[in-house]
Amino acid sequence: MRIGDVIEVNDRMQSGYSYRLSAPVGEVRSEGFQPHYAPKEMLSMGVFEGKYCNDCTAELPADWFEAARIADRPDASLNFFGVKSRQPLAVWREKGWIYGPDPRGWFQWYCRYYLGRRLPEIDAIQMGRWRAFARHAGQVRANCYPGDVFCRPRQRQALLQWSHDAMI
Secondary structure, three states: OOOEEEEEEEOOOOOOEEEEEOOOOOOHHHHHHHEOOOOHHHHHHHHHHHHHOHHHHOOOOOHOOOOOHHHHHHHHOOOOOOOOOOOOHHHHHHHHOOOOOOOOHHHHHHHHHHHOOOOOOHHHHHHHHHHHHOOHHHHHHOOOOOOOOOOOOOHHHHHHHHOOOOOH
């Protein structure tokens, strides 16, 4: 994938949507936005109980799925920390946490941003949400001994799913 490429999206949740890549793949770090993991890493470590973007394989790079921990049904054992730590998409919609053209939420936005799609207004909202999620890292630091990665596994799983350092 290169700058200028147009990505066509046709999956179970979105069809007829397309976007143009306007930044190099992987160029995501900016002031106030420093994700710790790339989407490919997150998928291989185990996020969203293996049930998130299984039908998006045509949109996303094939190598992202080579080691991805995915399943036909949600399976918390596939998560890196082996715990359930997600809410159904219906809850996200109900709370107004879905923004712009990304019906699956933050991680879908992050995948598209990582690939090089830029939507300044939506990007600003999602980066702000990512920054706000850092409060969970503070709670882990305040309540866990350094190096005890089994302390607060739900919060650590959630940090991973938001591309924050889950091993703090």
